[in-house]
Amino acid sequence: xxxxxxxxxxxxxxxxxxxxxxxxxxxxxxxxxxxxxxxxxxxxxxxxxxxxxxxxxxxxxxxxxxxxxxxxxxxxxxxxxxxxxxxxxxxxxxxxxxxxxxxxxxxxxxxxxxxxxxxxxxxxxxxxxxxxxxxxxxxxxxxxxxxxxxxxxxxxxxxxxxxxxxxxxxxxxxxxxxxxxxxxxxxxxxxxxxxxxxxxxxxxxxxxxxxxxxxxxxxxxxxxxxxxxxxxxxxxxxxxxxxxxxxxxxxxxxxxxxxxxxxxxxxxxxxxxxxxxxxxxxxxxxxxxxxxxxxxxxxxxxxxxxxxxxxxxxxxxxxxxxxxxxxxx
Amino acid sequence: xxxxxxxxxxxxxxxxxxxxxxxxxxxxxxxxxxxxxxxxxxxxxxxxxxxxxxxxxxxxxxxxxxxxxxxxxxxxxxxxxxxxxxxxxxxxxxxxxxxxxxxxxxxxxxxxxxxxxxxxxxxxxxxxxxxxxxxxxxxxxxxxxxxxxxxxxxxxxxxxxxxxxxxxxxxxxxxxxxxxxxxxxxxxxxxxxxxxxxxxxxxxxxxxxxxxxxxxxxxxxxxxxxxxxxxxxxxxxxxxxxxxxxxxxxxxxxxxxxxxxxxxxxxxxxxxxxxxxxxxxxxxxxxxxxxxxxxxxxxxxxxxxxxxxxxxxxxxxxxxxxxxxxxxxxxxxxxxxxxxxxxxxxxxxxxxxxxxxxxxxxxxxxxxxxxxxxxxxxxxxxxxxxxxxxxxxxxxxxxxxxxxxxxxxxxxxxxxxxxxxxxxxxxxxxxxxxxxxxxxxxxxxxxxxxxxxxxxxxxxxxxxxxxxxxxxxxxxxxxxxxxxxxxxxxxxx
Numbered sequence: 001x002x003x004x005x006x007x008x009x010x011x012x013x014x015x016x017x018x019x020x021x022x023x024x025x026x027x028x029x030x031x032x033x034x035x036x037x038x039x040x041x042x043x044x045x046x047x048x049x050x051x052x053x054x055x056x057x058x059x060x061x062x063x064x065x066x067x068x069x070x071x072x073x074x075x076x077x078x079x080x081x082x083x084x085x086x087x088x089x090x091x092x093x094x095x096x097x098x099x100x101x102x103x104x105x106x107x108x109x110x111x112x113x114x115x116x117x118x119x120x121x122x123x124x125x126x127x128x129x130x131x132x133x134x135x136x137x138x139x140x141x142x143x144x145x146x147x148x149x150x151x152x153x154x155x156x157x158x159x160x161x162x163x164x165x166x167x168x169x170x171x172x173x174x175x176x177x178x179x180x181x182x183x184x185x186x187x188x189x190x191x192x193x194x195x196x197x198x199x200x201x202x203x204x205x206x207x208x209x210x211x212x213x214x215x216x217x218x219x220x221x222x223x224x225x226x227x228x229x230x231x232x233x234x235x236x237x238x239x240x241x242x243x244x245x246x247x248x249x250x251x252x253x254x255x256x257x258x259x260x261x262x263x264x265x266x267x268x269x270x271x272x273x274x275x276x277x278x279x280x281x282x283x284x285x286x287x288x289x290x291x292x293x294x295x296x297x298x299x300x301x302x303x304x305x306x307x308x309x310x311x312x313x314x315x316x317x318x319x320x321x322x323x324x325x326x327x328x329x
Numbered sequence: 330x331x332x333x334x335x336x337x338x339x340x341x342x343x344x345x346x347x348x349x350x351x352x353x354x355x356x357x358x359x360x361x362x363x364x365x366x367x368x369x370x371x372x373x374x375x376x377x378x379x380x381x382x383x384x385x386x387x388x389x390x391x392x393x394x395x396x397x398x399x400x401x402x403x404x405x406x407x408x409x410x411x412x413x414x415x416x417x418x419x420x421x422x423x424x425x426x427x428x429x430x431x432x433x434x435x436x437x438x439x440x441x442x443x444x445x446x447x448x449x450x451x452x453x454x455x456x457x458x459x460x461x462x463x464x465x466x467x468x469x470x471x472x473x474x475x476x477x478x479x480x481x482x483x484x485x486x487x488x489x490x491x492x493x494x495x496x497x498x499x500x501x502x503x504x505x506x507x508x509x510x511x512x513x514x515x516x517x518x519x520x521x522x523x524x525x526x527x528x529x530x531x532x533x534x535x536x537x538x539x540x541x542x543x544x545x546x547x548x549x550x551x552x553x554x555x556x557x558x559x560x561x562x563x564x565x566x567x568x569x570x571x572x573x574x575x576x577x578x579x580x581x582x583x584x585x586x587x588x589x590x591x592x593x594x595x596x597x598x599x600x601x602x603x604x605x606x607x608x609x610x611x612x613x614x615x616x617x618x619x620x621x622x623x624x625x626x627x628x629x630x631x632x633x634x635x636x637x638x639x640x641x642x643x644x645x646x647x648x649x650x651x652x653x654x655x656x657x658x659x660x661x662x663x664x665x666x667x668x669x670x671x672x673x674x675x676x677x678x679x680x681x682x683x684x685x686x687x688x689x690x691x692x693x694x695x696x697x698x699x700x701x702x703x704x705x706x707x708x709x710x711x712x713x714x715x716x717x718x719x720x721x722x723x724x725x726x727x728x729x730x731x732x733x734x735x736x737x738x739x740x741x742x743x744x745x746x747x748x749x750x751x752x753x754x755x756x757x758x759x760x761x762x763x764x765x766x767x768x769x770x771x772x773x774x775x776x777x778x779x780x781x782x783x784x785x786x787x788x789x790x791x792x793x794x795x796x797x798x799x800x801x802x803x804x805x806x807x808x809x810x811x812x813x814x815x816x817x818x819x820x821x822x
Contacts, residue, residue, distance in 0.1 A: 197432065197439040200423075204431055207420035214382070214418050215431040216403035274422040 018268055020319070021283035028290040036297040044293070046175060050244065052289035053178035054079070054168075056282070057237040058260045059267075060182075060189050061230035063281035066264055067193070068226050069206035069273025070126065071133040075234040075260065077144035078118050079253025082235035083242045084148050086110035087160055095159035096152060104161035108239060111164070115235025116228050118144055123227035127220050141257070149250055157248040168243015178240040185233070189278040202226065206273030262309070263288050266316035287316070331394035333358040333521045334379065334410070334490050339388035341374050348374040350545040353388070354523075356490075361512065361522045363532040363553070366542035367565055367755035368725040372525055373415075375542070376492055379523070381406035392490070404486075411483025412492040419475050421468025426450030428467045429482050457481040473504040480511070490521045497531060498753060501616035501781065502817065509535050527755060529561060541565055562756055573760045575788040576767055580608035584639075585775040586658070586744040588627060591636035596622035597798040600636075604744065604775035609766065611789030612779040614817050618795035621663055621748055624779045628660040628746050629653035641743050654683055659742030661733050663749050663779075669733040672722030676714050677703030679721050680735035687740075706735040711761055727758025734765050745769050745776040751785055763788050783810055 032039035058075050065072045086107045091097035102110070118140065125136045170177045193199035201222050204212040213219050234253075242248050267284025269276030291312055295305050332355040341349040349371045356362045366372050377383040379390060381400055390397040398405035419428050426447050427434065435445040450463040459477045461470065470478065476496060483491055493512075497505045512522065512535055524536055532539055533553050541548040541564040548564050549556070556564075586604040591597065597619035604610045612620040626633050632648030639645065640656035653660075662668035670679045681688060681699050688702065689695040703717035712731045714724060721732050730750070737745060747766060751759040767788055770776050778789055786792050794802040794816040802816045 195436075195441050195443075197434055197436070197441060200427065200434065200441065201432065203423055204420050207422045208418065210416075211418040211420055212431070214403075216407075217432045274420065 018277045018280040019283065021267060021280070021287055021316075024316070024319075025283060025286055025290065028287065028294065032290065032294045032297070035294060039294065039297055044297075046179070048289045048293045049179045049182075050176045051292070052285050053176065053182040054237040054241040054244070055256055055259060055263075056182045056285040057185060057233045057240070058256060059263045059281050059285050060186060060278065061233040062260050063264045063267070063269045063276060063278055064189070064193070064202060064226050065230050066269050066271060067206050067273060067276055068202040068223060069209065070223060070226070071137060072122060072227065072230050073134070073137040073257055074118065074122060074140035074144050075230060076253045076255070076257040077141050077148070078115050078231055078234035079238040079241060079256060080248065080251070081144050081148040081238075082114040082118070082231075083107075083111045083164060083238040084152060084157060084248045084252075085114050087157055087164060087242075087248060088151055090161050091157070091159055096155060096157055098151070105163050107161045107164045108167075111235045111239055112232050115231040115233070115238070117231070118234075119228040119231025120224070122231070123224040126227070127223050145254065148252075152248075152250055154250050156250060158246075160242065160247070164239060165243045165246060168240045169246070170243075178244065181236075181240065186278060186282050193278050198222065198225075203274055206275070208274070259288060259309070262313045266313060288312075332356060332391070333360075333393055334523070335391040335394075336375065336379060336385075337389050337391070339375070339378055339385045339390070341378065341383065341385050347545050349378070349385070351388070352542060352545065352547045354379075354540055354547065354550070356521055356523060358393075358489075359516065359519045359521055360538060361516055361524060361536045363536035363539040364523055364525045364542065365527075365529065365532060365539060365561070365565060366548075367757065368727055369544075370542040370565075371545040372542055373494070376412065376414075376494055376523075376525070379492060380410050380412045407486040407488065409488055410490045410492065411480075411486060411488040413476060413479045413483060413494065413496055415494045415498065417475060418479065419467045419470075421466070423467055424464050425454075425461055425467050425470070425478055426463040428478065429453055429463075429485065453481055453485050454478075457484060472499045473507070476500075476508070477511075484520075489519070490523070491515070492523045492525070494525045495527065495753070496524075497526060497528060502814065503615065505531075527753065529558060529756075532561075533558075543567055565755070566757055573763055573784065573787075575763070576771075578607055578771065578790075580775075580790060581606035581773065585641055586627065586746075586777070587639045588623075589637050589639070591623065591626060591633045591638070593619075593622060593626060593631060593633045596631075597795065600795075600798075600800055602777075602793065602800070604777055606743070606773050606775050607770055608791075609770055609776045609778060609789045611786040611792035612777060612795060613786055613792050613813060614795035616781075617797065618817070619798040620779050620795045623795070624746055624748050624777060625663075627653075627777065628658060654740070657740075657743040659683070659737035659740060659745050661730075661737045661745075661747040661750055663752075665730055665733045665752075670721045670729060670736070673720050675703075675718045676707065676712065676721055676724070676732050676735075677717035679732050680706050680739055682736060684740050702739065703735075706739060710735055710738075710765055727754035727761075730754050730758065730762060731765075734762060738765065738769055741772070741774075742769070743774050745774050746779075747776065748779045749781060749785075750778065751780070751782055759784070783813065786813070 038044055061075055062072060088097045089100050089102050089110055090104055090107055093099040122137055122140055125131050126133045167177050172180055193202060201212065201217045204217055205219050205222060209219055238253065241252060263284035264281050265271065266287065268280035295308055334356040337353045338351045339349050339353060340351055352371060352375065364372055378385050381397065384400050392409045429450045430446055434441040435449055436442045447463055454461055454463060459481050461474050461478060496508060500508065526532060536553055538550065538552045539556060539561065540550040543565060583606045584603050585606050588600060588602045591600045600623055612624060614620045622631060625631050627638055629645060629648055629650040629652060637644055640653060640658050643656045645656060646652050677699050680703050685694050688698045700717050707714060707717060710731045713728050721729050745766065750762050763785065766776050766778065778785055780786055790806055792804045792808065792813065793800045794804060796819045804813065
């Protein structure tokens with residue numbers, strides 16, 4: 001036996017733990033097909049992907065933050081606030097802007113910058129001042145959302161620069177651009193966390209920060225970077241959502257964070273840090289998106305859907321408890 | 330001649346406390362040096378300074394006569410000194426291979442080549458003869474395997490100086506022997522070692538010389554042959570102490586604790602045991618003997634597959650700790666950090682948990698009565714604390730263990746079960762804790778002492794030796810170390 005064949009033959013359950021949700025996805029596809037003939041059409045499935053594109057970026061961000069052993073609740077507020085602030089820096093006062101009148105093409109860079117800044121503030125408070133990530137980002141969730149409510153006085157922004165609508169509304173090669181972008185970013189995430197030293201450092205920090213520090217990893221710098229990246233991804237999610245809806249309502253992104261955590265956790269990302277994969281998180285997003293779609297297709301009232309989501313999350317947790325065999329914290 | 334490792338006049342303060350006061354150490358090339366001292370003597374601080382994790386306030390560290398590299402240059406430190414810490418520096422969720430090459434994974438531009446990583450890891454493990462699968466998850470290794478991986482990783486940086494900080498604390502007899510064999514072969518290769526341990530017999534066995542720290546200062550350095558056991562203990566404690574002598578007594582007639590035909594799959598089979606009032610029964614055996622599992626069954630932590638446990642004539646519901654406590658049992662768990670105390674709660678609260686119901690009515694706890702009881706316990710066990718309100722997490726290991734004892738003894742138990750009572754505590758605390766067991770027995774309790782330490786077992790009236798889940802021998806007082814160890818390793822008959 002040569003040394004190259006040995007690893008292939010060995011059963012590596014850890015490898016497949018990321019993919020525990022794949023049978024669930026297959027099951028949902030089968031069930032969906034039986035329940036509604038339109039479910040398995042390309043149009044409907046594209047629709048599912050497009051609806052999940054924006055939230056999936058938050059899941060990507062949250063998965064990285066959780067793997068590094070931290071926490072960020074404020075991402076959902078950034079989804080609304082970052083594009084809104086950017087838009088208001090550009091549109092005239094009559095449309096609800098600040099009157100600064102910056103050129104329209106700057107809107108996307110500005111939004112991303114606002115997101116990065118929010119991430120940097122989280123980093124400052126959590127890493128520099130060593131405050132609890134949970135409480136800091138809970139407060140930031142409220143404050144950042146306030147920065148959407150305050151300047152708009154609760155009104156929806158309708159007059160948006162063309163450039164912010166483009167990404168969320170255009171199609172490339174038959175698929176919405178948002179789906180391409182989310183797919184590409186997930187691929188980049190899978191690659192970075194699997195094959196880059198910086199990505200592996202997230203696992204080391206989340207698993208045992210002291211050991212990571214002793215191994216020469218610049219723990220603080222990596223964590224700052226993750227928070228800033230998280231804020232930036234949330235801003236990008238906001239841009240995609242703005243383009244899809246064509247306006248920025250004052251509750252854009254509100255309530256997403258629960259679904260984000262649910263997707264990450266049922267996708268196998270541990271709340272304790274150091275465990276989980278980006279691929280797993282992606283399967284979590286897909287499960288939630290499919291369930292949502294099936295419920296809508298079979299006509300379950302939107303008011304009752306939360307009950308089902310909650311139940312799905314609990315069942316997924318129980319399955320992963322049984323499959324994983326270890327107590328969850 | 331230059332010393333391989335040297336620390337001169339090191340001072341380190343943490344707020345108001347001085348952890349090291351003009352202390353130093355010099356180790357020659359290829360020497361194996363022991364560093365001993367009571368808890369809080371400054372050993373851990375010196376380790377942190379020698380490994381470059383802490384910057385001394387004053388003084389300097391030299392390697393082969395050269396000043397130590399700047400604190401920020403981790404790689405330079407790791408080429409000079411390697412350390413196997415008391416707490417694990419393994420990341421449980423990553424593979425052994427990745428742990429070995431953490432932050433220096435082979436590859437270019439930060440891109441990891443997994444195949445090369447695995448091959449390099451296998452090569453490294455082979456070089457140091459560590460029989461561990463490179464692709465296994467590090468969190469699934471045994472303590473011994475984990476330590477070997479840490480030693481291999483430490484050496485792979487090219488360091489010729491290794492610090493081993495209490496490496497035997499969580500190993501059993503044969504594993505300790507294998508570790509010592511490995512240390513001897515490293516010494517033959519010219520590696521310099523600093524060995525930290527509370528086990529003085531290990532110091533005599535494996536080290537050539539010993540340095541004693543006390544109260545943040547260097548007290549004495551001497552070849553082990555020139556410093557007999559008593560003098561070494563005296564240097565550590567600052568006073569002449571005689572080795573603990575256990576008291577003699579005659580066990581009473583009443584059986585206070587018995588286990589009948591107890592079996593638990595994978596842990597122990599078909600064990601009978603009786604403990605009389607006024608008797609101390611020891612349980613000895615290797616880590617796989619099942620002795621801890623058996624003791625934890627007696628206190629209700631595990632539910633035996635079959636058999637019964639009786640305390641004071643009352644048959645206990647299996648797997649019910651409160652029932653055992655109500656029946657008059659007090660116990661000291663194996664790992665005080667996990668099951669022994671709540672670190673942020675006060676000494677008083679931790680010590681009086683089992684009797685909270687007696688300290689007030691209707692679910693209320695009277696603070697003044699709790700304080701009175703706590704102060705009584707602090708006094709009787711000689712717990713060094715600022716007062717009953719100090720959190721247990723701030724106490725030294727020995728004093729925290731005394732609080733765990735206080736909790737076990739607070740309700741005047743008729744049966745006392747203690748598991749590894751003196752793990753990680755210093756000489757004086759050890760004597761106080763063994764004294765506490767004997768005091769309780771003189772008051773009429775029966776005790777079970779489960780321990781890996783032969784010294785702890787010396788207070789026992791008889792020692793039951795377990796091997797692979799069965800009691801193989803009942804040794805009365807007067808056994809020799811050799812005799813006991815032979816039975817524990819299954820070498821007899």
